[in-house]
Amino acid sequence: MVSSTVKVTAVISQIVLTSSIALLTHATKKDGQYTYSTITVQMFSELIKLAVSAFLLSLQYAFGNEMPRISLEPLRFAKACIPALFYFISNNVNFIIIRELDPVAFQILNNIKILTTAVLFKYMMHVDVSGLQWRMLFVLCAGSVTSQLGSCVDGIGGMKGTTLGYSLKVVNAVLTATATVYNEKFMKGNDDSIHFQNCQLYFFGLLFGMGATVNHFGWEALDVRLLTEGYDTAVVLLVMNYAFVGIATSAVVKYLDNMTKTFAANAAMFVVAIISIVFYNEQPTLQLFVGMFVAAVSVETYNRQQNFGPPPGLMPAQSVEKLSAVGADGKDKVQV
Template sequence: RSSPRPSPPTRDMTPTQIFAFTAQMLLTCSVSLLTHASMEDGKYAYNTLTVPLFAELTKLILSGSLFLKDYHDAGGKMALDVGVGTVMAAAVPALMYFISNNLNFIIIKELGPTNFQLLNNLKILATAVFFRLIMKVKLNDLQWRMLIILTVGCTVSQLTGCVAEGSSGLAGSTLGYALKLCNACLTALGSVFCEKFLKGNSNPFHFQNCLLYLWGSLFTTFSVLVEGKLIVGGMQQLIRGHSVLSFALIANYAFVGIATSGVMKYLDNIAKTFAATGAMFVVAAVAVIWFGEPFRISLVMGGIIAALAIEVFYHGESLLQTPPPLHLPQTHRH
């Protein structure tokens, strides 16, 4: 039995890690903003199932092009692991993401968008649990407490006027809550298995992404075919209703997917979670400033709680160190 690896280090990040982390956070912000901007009269003119399909295909093309460039630069001398085990390992996170994304529609119908968003923070703790069990990375007691506080902070930031209006905030069916719990676990498992795949074989990064996005393309193609519109209406159904903004959204999804893979390859799922948390607060601030969303004190309170939780998670031990005593100059009496 292998002993757990130590908790995530607190050392400064490398330029590659900083780039991947920053890219994921900023691109995650623009996903939400572009999704909002691509709506017309509160509705989507395009088939929303085509967005993940085009995004997966774009990621596959981009990663394939980057891999071919690296392969050419290496003179065709690049050892690749294309065994059945490696190829099938790439299918596991893709399948979990596919199931999770399709469950979201049922959950929102059962719980409503507000409760869905509040319970979405369960992914933080679920990711940490599976990160500990599968990746064997040990988190200390203080770090576990900070993850709980981070979850609370994110939840506080999303609270609306439901309490003032007399609502308990727990409306919805038992099925909805059960599916949301399963969905949080599926999403977390998908992320951790994705990290395990990226760190578990010696294949080049872009080739690993090719395997991941190949499976993602297959699963999203399957979902479009099952819907039936493509079969009835032909290929034009794929691009019907799309605009410059929706294609910008697709490109953004593709880039954020590659950036997220970079975070999991060169950092870990905890860093990925923190980047997503940072993006959530940036989007909320932009929505208040640019889209006229009402300012909520709960957003500020949640942001402060989350920021402190992340700081203590990484630097808790150094923050708890007792500072050296202050020596005042002694005055001598004459």
């Protein structure tokens, strides 16, 4: 059983690191463009994630109270490539979206993932969502949008991006939701060590990153100086941020659920708004505070509902496999 401290730490880390993605990515732009290769950011972050996970697995193996569970199943290992691929595509698309939109608009539109994740949770994981929970999801989205209405009306810090940016954000919401639900199926599919599961995910993530880098640079990809051309402190911090937000996400998915991750991402929108007020001279509005209150109430109401699957952190591995294999009507479903 994982302690509540670990769970709270994972959620807080998820909120902080998620909110940092838009702000750091925006900070790396010069005259509205990236002066470095965004593909390499993902490759280096996957390399760091793999190294950290392997190190933590070795520590667990050497000093843990019990031996970490490791299942060497080729088919299960191959399944790790599915969420890894979706995350790889989604993370790279983020650079285009943030180039076309400002950080606040980026975080506002992240709320689309709340609904897409809930829909996929219901139809891919065969988990019931109560009517009240559906209403709270819509209320949460409404509260999030309301919090930014002042900025949109004033034309300052609002949705001033391009059609490309908005369109890609909608597509990316579906990509991210699909990745996170597949990731939950993978992470909760058995009782393997989280660090071993992460190693499998990040192995494929690194393969995709290396493949994209070689495709872009050719054999010059062996030149580290070329790969890091244009890097500065902000880019290095962005690489580290992507690395550790991935690890935090895995902890949330393993011990809680993807809806918790989605709500953490929603909270990140408010973090970005507050930082914008403090550091970017955004004017606080009544809509912002009303929206934050509405979102807080919807989260509290949602968390009081206990019929959204097993209690977070207590879902046994077998139940996930059963949920993916058998529907509510008792008929066999096709496992992914």
